[in-house]
Amino acid sequence: MIWSSFIMGGMTVLMTYALFSSDRDEEDELDPEEVDNIVVNDFSGRHVTLSCQTCRKLKKHKEVEQNLYQCTKCKRHVDLRAS
Template sequence: MSWVSFISGGMTVILVYAFYSVGSEDNEELIAEEVLGSDVVVNDSTGRYVTLSCQTCRKLKRHREVRPNVFQCTKCKRHVDLSA
Protein backbone atom coordinates (compact mmCIF):
# COMPACT_ATOMS: atom_id res chain seq x y z
CA MET A 1 0.00 0.00 0.00
CA SER A 2 1.41 3.39 -0.87
CA TRP A 3 1.44 6.33 1.52
CA VAL A 4 -0.72 8.41 -0.81
CA SER A 5 -3.54 5.86 -0.67
CA PHE A 6 -3.25 5.58 3.11
CA ILE A 7 -3.34 9.35 3.70
CA SER A 8 -6.20 9.95 1.25
CA GLY A 9 -8.22 7.17 2.90
CA GLY A 10 -7.63 8.72 6.32
CA MET A 11 -8.69 12.16 5.10
CA THR A 12 -11.84 10.64 3.59
CA VAL A 13 -12.77 9.05 6.92
CA ILE A 14 -12.19 12.35 8.75
CA LEU A 15 -14.38 14.29 6.29
CA VAL A 16 -17.21 11.74 6.47
CA TYR A 17 -17.11 11.89 10.27
CA ALA A 18 -17.18 15.71 10.22
CA PHE A 19 -20.19 15.82 7.88
CA TYR A 20 -22.04 13.19 9.92
CA SER A 21 -21.44 14.91 13.27
CA VAL A 22 -22.70 18.29 11.98
CA GLY A 23 -25.86 16.71 10.51
CA SER A 24 -26.75 14.80 13.68
CA GLU A 25 -26.62 18.01 15.77
CA ASP A 26 -29.78 19.39 14.17
CA ASN A 27 -31.65 16.07 14.38
CA GLU A 28 -31.45 15.99 18.19
CA GLU A 29 -33.78 18.99 18.44
CA LEU A 30 -36.41 17.44 16.16
CA ILE A 31 -37.08 14.30 18.22
CA ALA A 32 -40.72 13.87 19.33
CA GLU A 33 -41.98 17.05 17.67
CA GLU A 34 -45.03 17.40 15.48
CA VAL A 35 -45.10 19.99 12.69
CA LEU A 36 -48.37 21.94 12.57
CA GLY A 37 -47.58 24.75 10.12
CA SER A 38 -44.68 26.14 8.18
CA ASP A 39 -42.83 27.47 11.25
CA VAL A 40 -44.81 26.42 14.35
CA VAL A 41 -44.08 23.09 16.06
CA VAL A 42 -45.79 21.58 19.13
CA ASN A 43 -43.85 19.20 21.37
CA ASP A 44 -46.41 17.21 23.40
CA SER A 45 -48.22 20.43 24.41
CA THR A 46 -45.30 21.57 26.64
CA GLY A 47 -44.50 24.63 24.53
CA ARG A 48 -44.33 25.72 20.94
CA TYR A 49 -41.38 26.13 18.64
CA VAL A 50 -41.08 29.04 16.20
CA THR A 51 -38.35 29.87 13.71
CA LEU A 52 -37.02 33.35 14.49
CA SER A 53 -33.89 35.33 13.62
CA CYS A 54 -31.48 35.00 16.56
CA GLN A 55 -29.36 38.09 17.18
CA THR A 56 -26.56 36.15 18.88
CA CYS A 57 -26.32 33.32 16.30
CA ARG A 58 -27.10 35.73 13.41
CA LYS A 59 -29.15 33.03 11.68
CA LEU A 60 -32.71 31.76 11.54
CA LYS A 61 -32.93 29.38 14.51
CA ARG A 62 -35.65 27.50 16.33
CA HIS A 63 -36.93 29.18 19.50
CA ARG A 64 -38.94 27.49 22.25
CA GLU A 65 -41.70 29.41 24.05
CA VAL A 66 -40.86 29.52 27.77
CA ARG A 67 -43.65 31.95 28.75
CA PRO A 68 -46.41 33.55 26.69
CA ASN A 69 -44.68 35.63 23.98
CA VAL A 70 -41.19 34.97 25.44
CA PHE A 71 -39.03 32.65 23.36
CA GLN A 72 -35.63 31.04 24.03
CA CYS A 73 -33.12 30.08 21.32
CA THR A 74 -32.48 26.33 21.38
CA LYS A 75 -28.81 26.80 20.54
CA CYS A 76 -27.52 29.83 22.49
CA LYS A 77 -30.37 30.08 25.08
CA ARG A 78 -30.95 33.80 24.45
CA HIS A 79 -34.41 35.07 25.40
CA VAL A 80 -36.54 37.09 22.96
CA ASP A 81 -39.58 39.00 24.24
CA LEU A 82 -42.28 39.58 21.62
CA SER A 83 -44.91 41.08 23.93
CA ALA A 84 -44.17 44.68 22.90
Protein backbone atom coordinates (compact mmCIF):
# COMPACT_ATOMS: atom_id res chain seq x y z
CA MET A 1 0.00 0.00 0.00
CA ILE A 2 1.31 3.43 -0.90
CA TRP A 3 1.16 5.75 2.10
CA SER A 4 1.24 8.92 0.05
CA SER A 5 -2.03 7.93 -1.67
CA PHE A 6 -3.64 7.21 1.69
CA ILE A 7 -2.55 10.57 3.12
CA MET A 8 -3.67 12.48 -0.01
CA GLY A 9 -7.09 10.78 0.18
CA GLY A 10 -7.43 11.75 3.83
CA MET A 11 -6.47 15.34 3.08
CA THR A 12 -9.03 15.45 0.26
CA VAL A 13 -11.77 14.22 2.58
CA LEU A 14 -10.86 16.79 5.25
CA MET A 15 -10.79 19.64 2.74
CA THR A 16 -14.16 18.63 1.29
CA TYR A 17 -15.69 18.41 4.77
CA ALA A 18 -14.30 21.84 5.69
CA LEU A 19 -15.62 23.35 2.46
CA PHE A 20 -19.20 22.17 2.97
CA SER A 21 -19.41 22.55 6.75
CA SER A 22 -18.22 26.18 6.74
CA ASP A 23 -21.41 27.38 4.97
CA ARG A 24 -23.61 26.39 7.91
CA ASP A 25 -21.62 28.48 10.38
CA GLU A 26 -22.01 31.70 8.39
CA GLU A 27 -25.82 31.75 8.23
CA ASP A 28 -27.30 35.14 9.01
CA GLU A 29 -29.95 35.12 11.66
CA LEU A 30 -32.71 37.72 11.77
CA ASP A 31 -33.43 39.73 14.86
CA PRO A 32 -36.80 38.96 16.49
CA GLU A 33 -37.86 42.57 15.84
CA GLU A 34 -37.19 42.20 12.09
CA VAL A 35 -39.16 38.94 11.78
CA ASP A 36 -42.44 40.69 12.59
CA ASN A 37 -41.87 43.26 9.82
CA ILE A 38 -41.29 40.74 6.99
CA VAL A 39 -44.16 40.39 4.51
CA VAL A 40 -44.12 37.56 1.97
CA ASN A 41 -46.05 38.33 -1.21
CA ASP A 42 -44.64 35.73 -3.62
CA PHE A 43 -45.41 32.06 -3.07
CA SER A 44 -44.40 30.87 -6.54
CA GLY A 45 -40.91 29.73 -5.55
CA ARG A 46 -42.04 27.04 -3.09
CA HIS A 47 -42.30 23.46 -4.32
CA VAL A 48 -43.61 20.59 -2.18
CA THR A 49 -43.97 16.88 -2.90
CA LEU A 50 -47.59 15.84 -2.35
CA SER A 51 -49.80 12.96 -3.41
CA CYS A 52 -51.79 13.98 -6.49
CA GLN A 53 -55.27 12.48 -6.76
CA THR A 54 -55.37 12.72 -10.55
CA CYS A 55 -51.87 11.34 -11.21
CA ARG A 56 -52.15 8.87 -8.28
CA LYS A 57 -48.47 9.37 -7.50
CA LEU A 58 -46.24 11.61 -5.43
CA LYS A 59 -45.65 14.66 -7.60
CA LYS A 60 -44.15 18.11 -7.17
CA HIS A 61 -46.68 20.81 -6.42
CA LYS A 62 -46.10 24.54 -6.79
CA GLU A 63 -47.52 26.92 -4.19
CA VAL A 64 -49.93 29.30 -5.95
CA GLU A 65 -51.26 31.02 -2.84
CA GLN A 66 -50.57 30.42 0.81
CA ASN A 67 -51.37 26.71 1.44
CA LEU A 68 -52.88 26.32 -2.06
CA TYR A 69 -50.78 24.06 -4.27
CA GLN A 70 -50.95 23.16 -7.96
CA CYS A 71 -49.62 19.93 -9.48
CA THR A 72 -46.88 20.69 -11.98
CA LYS A 73 -48.01 17.85 -14.28
CA CYS A 74 -51.82 17.88 -14.39
CA LYS A 75 -52.41 21.41 -12.92
CA ARG A 76 -54.90 20.13 -10.30
CA HIS A 77 -55.21 22.32 -7.19
CA VAL A 78 -54.73 20.96 -3.67
CA ASP A 79 -56.21 23.21 -0.99
CA LEU A 80 -54.67 22.87 2.48
CA ARG A 81 -56.14 26.08 3.87
CA ALA A 82 -58.34 25.97 6.96
CA SER A 83 -62.03 25.97 6.12
